[in-house]
Amino acid sequence: MTSRNWLTTLAAAALFPMLAHAASEQQLPSEEGQLTVSTVADGLRNPWALAFLPGEQGMLVTERPGNLRVVNAEGKVGPPISGVPKVWAEGQGGLLDVVLSPDFKRDRTVYLSYAEEGEDGKAGTTVGRGQLSQDLARLENFNVIFRQAPKLSEGNHFGSxxxxxxxxxxxxxxGENNQRPTAQDLDKLQGKIVRILPDGQVPKDNPFFGKTDVRPEIWSFGHRNQQGAALNPWTGKLWTHEHGPRGGDEINIPEPGKNYGWPVATHGINYSMLPIPEAKGKHVDGMVDPHHVWEKSPGISGMAFYDNPRFKAWDHSLFIGALVPQELIRLQLDGDRIVHEERLLGELKARIRDVRVGPDGYVYVLTDAKDGALFKIGLSGG
Incomplete structure (x- = not known):
């Protein structure tokens, strides 16, 4: 490791002292040597997402029933933060993703996605933002900046x-709220990636801005249930992944205005073992094929690129949680090409809901359970 990389790693450790936390550490096998697996926190109720706070403040963790909590550098789970909006915690719905403003150190703004109930009892994905108080106890001035319309979910496929x-x-x-045809309807926000400004306004260079009978927020369409998204640190491009039905989980690199196929083009079938009624095959002209596809669905959730000097064996890797086989997937990248797949953490027998790379270079995962946990993953010997 170069002196610059050593300095980078030491600086990250100083900023994020959780590096030293090693309660309940165990070792598990991997292709690159022994994994070190430490329990940072447990007793979390269906945790869904996490975001690292700067300095020594720990991280924010969402719990699907509706709580946002701080897990501090010692692994202590704090009480629910006040000011969080009421969520629709039914089925797959609830409090979902959390991200910090790119200028968080100045504006202290936190963004949340969550399921929100409509007038007819159905729900949709909503995004809002508020300022985190200096004592980490409350969100202030929370306001909604985006609502998925119409609200169609009866408990499924919020994406978020x-x-x-x-x-x-x-x-x-x-997600498309489990209403398949809506993913192709450009007057609806189901099964879409949308692109907005931080205050919710629509950028004028969006691909459908100014079009008649088309939602201007849309960036791409034809998606099913997207529960992973991350910015590629080497190219600056957005990568997403989505659940297929029975088979056909996929990764995409969404381009503006493009159609990614669902439900017309799919590698999966219905859970009933019957074909998808709208499907015309795995490839359909005019629709973009997946960048990567799993014919057998791992049930993917969470996504994080590894761009840290700490563990060189993981350089240019993409980590993805797998709910069904209860594993962590590591994809080795060569540019944008996926050249190898490794399955990790199967011994934990835990559904991996979210995965993030910490500023200390460790990989952090949340397990989806009523008594969920936060684990820190590293490699023995660095």
Whole structure:
């Protein structure tokens, strides 16, 4: 490791002392040597997402029933933060993603996505923002900046991942509420990636801005249920992934105005073992094929690129949680090409809901359970 990389790693450790926390550490096998797995916190109720706070403040963790909590550098789970909006905690709905403003140190703004109930008892994905108080106890001045319309979910497919790009635009990866045809309807926000400004306004260079009978927020369409999204640190492009039905989980690199196929083009079938009624095949002219596809669905959730000097064996890796086989997937990248897949953490027998790379270079995962946990993953020997 170069002296510059050593300095980078030491600086990250100083900023994020959780590096030293090693309660309940165990070692598990991997292709690159022994994994070190430490329990940072447990007793979390269906945790869904996490975001690292700067300095020594720990991280924010969402719990799907509706609580936002701080987990501090010692792994202590704080009480619910006040000022969080009421959520529709039914089925797959509830309090979902959390991200910090790109200028958080100045504006202390936190963005949340969550399921919100409509007048007819159905729900949709909503995004809002508020300022985190200095004592980390409350969100202040919370206001909604985006609502998925119409509200069609009876408890499924909210999507909800949030990503800021390098220019400060906010991408929201949405599910189709288990209403398949809506993913192709450009007058609806189901099954779409939308791109907005931090205050919710629509950028004028969006691909459908100014079009008649088309929602101007739309960036791409034809998606099913997107529960992973991250910005590629080497190219600056958005990557997303989505659940297929029975088979056909996929990764995409969404381009503006493009159609990613669902439900017309899919590698999956219905859970009933019957074909998808609208499907015309795995490839359909005019629709973009997946960048990567799993014919057998891992049930993917969470996504994080590894761009840290701490563990060189993981350089240019993409980590993704897998709910069904209860594993952490590591994809080795060569540019944008996926050249190898490794499955990790199967011994934990835990559904991996979210995965993030900490400023200390460790990989952090949340497990989706009524008694969920936060784990810190590293490699023995560095």
């Amino acid at each position: 991942r949030l990503v800021f790009d390098r220019e400060g635009f906010l991408f929201i990866a949405l």
